Amino acid sequence: MATTRETARALGLDRLTDEHLAQLERAMANVKRHTDRLPADLTPADEPAHVYPAQGSGR
Amino acid sequence: MSELEFLSLAAAAELIRAKKLSPVDYAKALLAHIERHEPTYHAFVTLTPERALADAKAAEAEIAAGRWRGPFHGMPYALKDIVDAAGLPTTGHSKILIDNIATADAPVTAKLRAAGGVLLGKLSTHEFAVGGPSFDLPWPPARNPWNRAHFSGGSSSGSGAGLAAGFFPAAIGTDTGGSIRNPASLCGIVGMKPTYGRVSRRGVLPLAFSLDHVGPMTRTVRDNALMLQVIAGYDSGDPASADIAVPDYGLDLERGVKGLRIGVIRHFYTRDVAADPEQIAVIEAAVAALTEQGAEVREITLPALADFSACGQIILAAESYAVHEPWLKQRPQDYGARGRERLLAGATLTAAHYLQAVRWRQRLKQQSLAAFRDIDVAITASSMDPACRIDDDAALATSYWRQARMPFNVTGQPGLVIPAGFAKNGLPLSLQIVGQPFGEALCYRVGQAYEAATGWVERHPAL
Numbered sequence: 001m002a003t004t005r006e007t008a009r010a011l012g013l014d015r016l017t018d019e020h021l022a023q024l025e026r027a028m029a030n031v032k033r034h035t036d037r038l039p040a041d042l043t044p045a046d047e048p049a050h051v052y053p054a055q056g057s058g059r
Numbered sequence: 060m061s062e063l064e065f066l067s068l069a070a071a072a073e074l075i076r077a078k079k080l081s082p083v084d085y086a087k088a089l090l091a092h093i094e095r096h097e098p099t100y101h102a103f104v105t106l107t108p109e110r111a112l113a114d115a116k117a118a119e120a121e122i123a124a125g126r127w128r129g130p131f132h133g134m135p136y137a138l139k140d141i142v143d144a145a146g147l148p149t150t151g152h153s154k155i156l157i158d159n160i161a162t163a164d165a166p167v168t169a170k171l172r173a174a175g176g177v178l179l180g181k182l183s184t185h186e187f188a189v190g191g192p193s194f195d196l197p198w199p200p201a202r203n204p205w206n207r208a209h210f211s212g213g214s215s216s217g218s219g220a221g222l223a224a225g226f227f228p229a230a231i232g233t234d235t236g237g238s239i240r241n242p243a244s245l246c247g248i249v250g251m252k253p254t255y256g257r258v259s260r261r262g263v264l265p266l267a268f269s270l271d272h273v274g275p276m277t278r279t280v281r282d283n284a285l286m287l288q289v290i291a292g293y294d295s296g297d298p299a300s301a302d303i304a305v306p307d308y309g310l311d312l313e314r315g316v317k318g319l320r321i322g323v324i325r326h327f328y329t330r331d332v333a334a335d336p337e338q339i340a341v342i343e344a345a346v347a348a349l350t351e352q353g354a355e356v357r358e359i360t361l362p363a364l365a366d367f368s369a370c371g372q373i374i375l376a377a378e379s380y381a382v383h384e385p386w387l388k389q390r391p392q393d394y395g396a397r398g399r400e401r402l403l404a405g406a407t408l409t410a411a412h413y414l415q416a417v418r419w420r421q422r423l424k425q426q427s428l429a430a431f432r433d434i435d436v437a438i439t440a441s442s443m444d445p446a447c448r449i450d451d452d453a454a455l456a457t458s459y460w461r462q463a464r465m466p467f468n469v470t471g472q473p474g475l476v477i478p479a480g481f482a483k484n485g486l487p488l489s490l491q492i493v494g495q496p497f498g499e500a501l502c503y504r505v506g507q508a509y510e511a512a513t514g515w516v517e518r519h520p521a522l
Contacts, residue, residue: 011406012388020391023400031376031404037369038415039422048417 001025063088064225065519068282071228072130075122082122082133086115086177089135093179093226096522099207101199102221104140105148106180111135114177121175130285132175136229139215140181141188141264142273144168151187151264154197154393155386165262166297167231167273167290174289179227182217188238188266189214189379190398192449202449203246204520205486209446210455212242218276219246223520229286232276235266236375237441237464239274240491243476245446247487247515249283249506250276252464254497255471256301258287259294267378268299269417270371270468279516280477280506284308287499301497308500316508317353319501322430322437324361324493327463331364334443334461341480341488342440348512349438349505359430359437362423367466370423373408373416374469380405424470428495431472436501437493439463441476445486467493475502478515 004021008014016024063071063085074080090108097103118133143149143161145168150156164172172178183201185191191213192200201216203209204224211220215232219242222230232239234252243250251274258273265271275286288308294300323346328334350356361367380387383402391399431437443461447454467474472493479490490509494502510516 007407012384013391013403013406015388015391017392019396020399020403023396024403024406027400027404028407031373031408034369034372034376035408035412037366038373038412039419042415042418042422046418046421048414049421 064092065278066228067279068130068134068228068277068285069279072134072285075133076127078122082115082118082177083112085133086111086135086179089179089227096224099522100202100204100220100224102183102201102217102224102226103137103180104150104152104183104198104217107147107178111177111179118175118177128175131171131289133177134175134229135177135179135227136171136231137179137182137218137221137227138168138231139184139218139233141184141233142168142231143262144178144181147181149181149264152184152196152198153186153398155390157197161262163262166259166294168262170290170292182215182221182230184216185214186395186398187264187383187402188233188235189401190395191216192455193395193397195395200449203446204522205247205446208448209486210245210449210458212245212446214238215242215276219243219248219250222246222248222276222278224522225519228278228282230276231290232274233263234272234274234468235270236371236468237462239272239276240441240464240474240476241462243276244442244489245487247478247518248276248278249280249478249516250274250476251283251287251499251502252467252474253287253291253499254301254473256299257473257497257499258290259297259300261294261297265382267375269378270375272468280503280510281309281312283475284312284503303497306500308503311500311504312507314504315352316349316505319354319436319505320434321349321354321356321505322359322434323356324437324439324463325358326360327364328440328443332443332461334440335445335482337445337482338440338443338488342438342490345438345479345490345509348509352508352512357434359434361430361466362426364463364466367423367469368460370416370419371465371469373412374420376405377408377413377416380408420469427466427470427472431495436498436505439491439493441489441491445482445484445488463491472496473499473502475506477506477510480515
């Protein structure tokens, strides 16, 4: 819990109670399950799209 | 109970147009029904009977004067309480925004108002569309009308519960990781998550910008198509809005499925997650029924459900933390426990995690669209199980990943959930129909064919 409190403080979450810190610990463990699945084989050219949509006829 | 509570939107619209049903009498009947049963099902955060009767009187006068605006004229509806309606609270079902009053209509509200809709009120949601069901918020969670001891689904929980209870024929929901389609599944109603960009999100509290969708919830497929017709369209004020013409969703509704190419994403509910056998059985029965009607059905394969889920949850956690960070820092005690825990998930994610997930999404989207290249629509599960008890914390936690909805928030494709039968315990089971981007009309066509052949939508809970 002390480590989690330090982590929370470093994030600016210094108003979290012990109950909230326990929730943060569970949340971190949960999200780690997902980040562990991130693919390792994304190439440098795999970029998130940021495009200007062409004007259509939906107005 | 009168016969008005479970009248379809389409049937009510015909009666109103023919001046055989007074919008004022209709609104009064539903308000009386709500007054009787709302204390049991908690669908509403805010009821607006005065506004409803004023809207209904205005509609009635216009129709009497020969100025019928269309099927939504005089139609009662309600909004999930993250959608703005000018002058009314938008609380997000949270103490954080308990005093927040909207200053303008969201475009979706404005469209329903312009169509002549009769606003009954604002509906229960999971806190900020993410944390629920919760008993530590200013309002109780919605209950499932098929069995109030069970979960109504969420986060558009009041929308699902209110439709199943006959409180209104149409409601607005939102869907970031399945929040229209989950209550549609568990409450036995019809919910459409349209294509990303099809319906404006402006004036709707954001959960995760790149996954958020607004959509119609109704009791029948035809009603859903009628409501999407009203709310779909380009909005220059929504950066993700699609500038693409809105088709006539009713045009091909009755054309049937003969010759349509329908994919079945079977691995989602058999290999990736083993669904409840009763849920599997109703999907396979639907496959058989659609084949019998002349559809060409073939199995297709998408990336694993767990990949879509992980990608979507990372994006959801990062984007929602960006929205809630100031409140989590200043007022963490004002969130409910479930909402706080869900929203804190983004606190320790790195920029690299988020960007890798967004890059991954592009790949998943391309793989999904490739799988859809030679089919018109696909069918698969929505929920893997019927509704669990609302007080069963372990089952509720499991229900977050025992679903096949997040893939289509990640890809942005439309997903229509319709009733597909009932479990032995009397709770609804469901089917999801997924389309190509902007292929809502075909989803409706398949849904209508299945609905007409089965009649599940004719059943209603005994309140």
